[in-house]
Amino acid sequence: MKNTLSATVTINLPISQVWNLWTSPAHIAVWNCPNDEWTNTRVENDLLKGKSFLFAMAKKDGSESFDFQGTYDEIRTYQFIAYTLTDGRKTQLTFTGDGPVTITENFEPVANLDLGMQQAFCQSVLERFKQYALSV
Numbered sequence: 750m751k752n753t754l755s756a757t758v759t760i761n762l763p764i765s766q767v768w769n770l771w772t773s774p775a776h777i778a779v780w781n782c783p784n785d786e787w788t789n790t791r792v793e794n795d796l797l798k799g800k801s802f803l804f805a806m807a808k809k810d811g812s813e814s815f816d817f818q819g820t821y822d823e824i825r826t827y828q829f830i831a832y833t834l835t836d837g838r839k840t841q842l843t844f845t846g847d848g849p850v851t852i853t854e855n856f857e858p859v860a861n862l863d864l865g866m867q868q869a870f871c872q873s874v875l876e877r878f879k880q881y882a883l884s885v
Contacts, residue, residue: 757852765827767852768844776885828843839856
């Protein structure tokens with residue numbers, strides 16, 4: 750990966766619970782957006798090497814939407830997820846520890862979008878995940 754951005758969050762829960770909340774489509778549909786202005790209209794997640802995922806996100810007011818879609822390159826249960834998006838950009842997620850668990854997301858940004866905005870978007874999704882994980 751080249752020219753990556755990074756976001757990190759630490760959650761005081763067991764890794765098995767964090768992993769389940771991170772990878773289960775029913776849970777992804779709830780937490781996977783940066784704030785309450787966004788929602789997931791469709792979530793598909795086949796968490797196996799070579800298989801794909803699709804998270805269709807939209808602003809609730811209908812002003813913006815996009816499909817976050819890709820293929821898994823590597824899965825190490827409770828430790829690591831790597832994937833390639835449909836536009837060729839790569840992401841790596843590491844899960845470290847077992848209560849607390851630190852999730853670090855390193856990703857290749859979109860070339861024509863503000864880097865600070867992209868990093869903040871990713872960080873806010875991780876923070877939303879943490880908030881959700883601690884509430885269920």
